[in-house]
Amino acid sequence: MKNNISKHKLADLFVLACLFLLVCWYAYDAYSASSHISNLILIVPVTVIVLVLCIIEFIRMFAIDEVTEQDPVTTVLPVILLFIGYVLTLKWLGFDVGTFLFIALFLWLHGERRKIWVIGYSLAFATLISLFFSGMLPYPMPMLVLSTAY
CATH class of the missing domain: 1.10.287 (Helix Hairpins)
Incomplete structure (x- = not known):
């Protein structure tokens, strides 16, 4: 061992x-x-x-000398596929909506079932990170909803 x-x-x-x-x-x-x-x-x-x-x-x-239990492939693979889908759909969904959906689905996959929490956290995070990156980066970010608001 x-x-x-x-x-x-x-x-x-x-x-x-x-x-x-x-x-x-x-x-x-x-x-x-x-x-x-x-x-x-x-x-x-x-x-x-x-x-x-x-x-x-x-x-x-x-x-720390501890043996940590490894996550089985069945819990990691859906997250990997979700991230691949997130990256591939950013062009069409925009960074704001894509990030919202990614965070919401990620939370749901990890067992969060309180819909108000999933929607609220995803919306707050996606909005803040989208505004931050669109303000910091010297090139335009693809946005679906926030492009008109910013």
Whole structure:
């Protein structure tokens, strides 16, 4: 049993190291392209957050020696398919409606059955994130509902 845990931790460490290195490379590449603040205003905070989370997870992996139960494929596969559908339909649904539907269906798949909570949370999150990205990005976001409001 101990051998399986070691292989599992090794695989997790590999993924964590890849994520850490890819984020560092992306931040360096973005800085190399343009060190202007308008180019880095979103990249630097997200980079710092991801790197801190990677370090926390690295420490947690060695501080806590527990066997966690893996999610079966039957619970992960619907979420993967939902995300693929989300990405493929953004062009037609727009970022605002697509995000709303993705969050609502994700919550429903994970067992949330209070319709007011699912609709309210999805609507609030989709609206805030859509307005944030449309204000921050230098190019127009495809929107279905908020394009006329913003």
